Amino acid sequence: MEKHSFQLSLxxxxxxxxxxxxxxxxxxxxxxxxxxxxxxxIGTNPEEMLLAAAATCYTATLAAMLGFNKIEQVALTVKSEAIVAVAQSGALTYEKIIHRPHIVLAAGTIERTLSLVERIAKKAETACMISKALAGNVELELDIKITLAE
Structure with missing residues (x-):
């Protein structure tokens, strides 16, 4: 098994x-x-960085899976949101991440391809390494939008 090391200094x-x-x-x-x-x-924060990691991983996984299935997107945009709860004690809970992918396909794409793209968008969430790491701790939600280019 090949392994990689990623490092940072803070x-x-x-x-x-x-x-x-x-x-x-x-x-x-x-x-x-x-x-x-x-x-x-000042600058970014852990909440945004975790959201960025989840969104980047999901988007890259989705793009790869679309490519593997020979589905060419005209555009792919993902907007993501994190919900963090603050208890009265001050304790923080990273409750939920919502990804809102907008996949634009070529005009004239056939109906069954639209259904496949939706299934791929859902599968990408469970295939993403960051989503797997968060599973059971942070709720993951998708709000998928698929449109055809004009």
Missing amino acids: DWKGPRTGVGQLETKTLKTQVSVPSELKGPG
Whole structure:
């Protein structure tokens, strides 16, 4: 089995309301607790980064699966949303991720292809590595939109 290692460095200054400098091989950004959670809201935050990981993985998996099935999309856009609950105690729970893929297919695509694309969009969610890692801890939801190009 082939294995890969991904690494990052995070230099944090201050308490919970501090700011960190995160660096990976290809990404450099500031991170902090978001303002919605009473943080400074500087740079990105863990909530957005988890959402970004889930959305990127889902989108790449969906695109790959469409390609494997020789379905060419004219456009593929995914908008994603995370729901984070804050208990009165202040404890946070990452409750749900909702992906809203919009797949645009070539004009004249036949009806059975539309059905196949919907099944592929659903399967991509369970095939994605990040979704598998979140399974049982974070609810995953899809709101699929498939249209034909004009």
